[in-house]
Amino acid sequence: MPRRVSESTIRRLSHYLRALERLESDGVPTVSSDELAERGGTTAAHVRKDLSQFGSFGKRGLGYKVPELSDRLRRILGLDARWRVVLVGAGRIGSALFEYPNFAARGYDCVAVLDADPDKIGRSWGSVRIRPVEDLEDVIKGFGASLVVLAVPPEAAQCLAERAVAAGARGIMNFAAVQLRVPAHVAVTDVNLVMELEALSFAITQAEPAGPAV
């Protein structure tokens, strides 16, 4: 149990877990760091260093037992519990997230959907009814939700983040293109799709300064 685990390690753990689950469903009993690295897109040294931060899961000369290791990783990533997620913003991105089957499969249950638009409030997505954003605090407290997804315009994000934190949220997935200010005990991950495209166009422009071949 390390004091501080790097962001990149956590990402790699997710990759390992996905690779392990594929191996598991193929009935492969053990895997070496080399093999796991190959399938997870990193290096063997990385695999061993990453895993050794949390304990000694492997056997020298043999490798790692696939079911045991994937179980450990699930526990490390907090996937042995179910998480209640409140979704703020019933737009396109919110809808895509809501219907994404992998979320429920990984233990993330979207228990409520909120929006500010009166036209959307009252409509139902599956069995979940869209409620007004004013209900944010009630919903977080009522469901005991730890996670909040903000799929809202940038102007609204900071205020909603503060309200969510005050109501007890511990993690925020932020789709708005603003840097949220939250207390240290709250985790935030930013998803900024325009920024990702900008990284691509930058890389291409750098490689070929004449500009895109359009």
Added chain:
Amino acid sequence: MPRRVSESTIRRLSHYLRALERLESDGVPTVSSDELAERGGTTAAHVRKDLSQFGSFGKRGLGYKVPELSDRLRRILGLDARWRVVLVGAGRIGSALFEYPNFAARGYDCVAVLDADPDKIGRSWGSVRIRPVEDLEDVIKGFGASLVVLAVPPEAAQCLAERAVAAGARGIMNFAAVQLRVPAHVAVTDVNLVMELEALSFAITQAEPAGPAV
């Protein structure tokens, strides 16, 4: 024009640009590295280091001219040209991306949408008709598209990526939960929403090993 610019620098450049555009629309003429850092969510040293990689845009004692700097950043990020984007996968995520107004505003035009589902092929999104994935090469070459978005199941992603690269794609935005193998001259950014949630639940679990307060 540096040989190698770090991933994190590019992300920060995007942040600076967004902050600058807000300043620009407020009519602010100049900005110091301190101010820009505050609004971009970093430090003044970072702002200066990042920008100095591309030239000397500021004046000592005065700061940076807002319109000039934002113009420079747009050019650095490749936003002075329009980019043609081919979207593969007409599901929820594809649809969310397609309708996202900020893309067009930043110069990214979705020129074609492809899908493998016969039920979807032939339908229209706005003025764009959904075409079969078989058309991938034709579409990339026909439109001269440099960017491809893969919003498809993990099994299909690697094969489609290879086809896209062979047809001339230079950048891939990958929503599938697999590590794509592409030649060095092709840029890839991965967007993995489940992984982002896993990072959150990990952070919360670490802080409070008893598990989520559900």
Added chain:
DNA sequence: TCCTGTGAAACGGTTCACAGCC
């Protein structure tokens, strides 16, 4: 022999601190 676990070295990114220009 095979493969893990881990110190140690190498690398790269961040922060510091100040020289130099306005």
Added chain:
DNA sequence: GGCTGTGAACCGTTTCACAGGA
């Protein structure tokens, strides 16, 4: 005096290399 641009110090991450157990 104010603020940029930048070498140098610092620090965390990645990579290496090997000791030691199966």
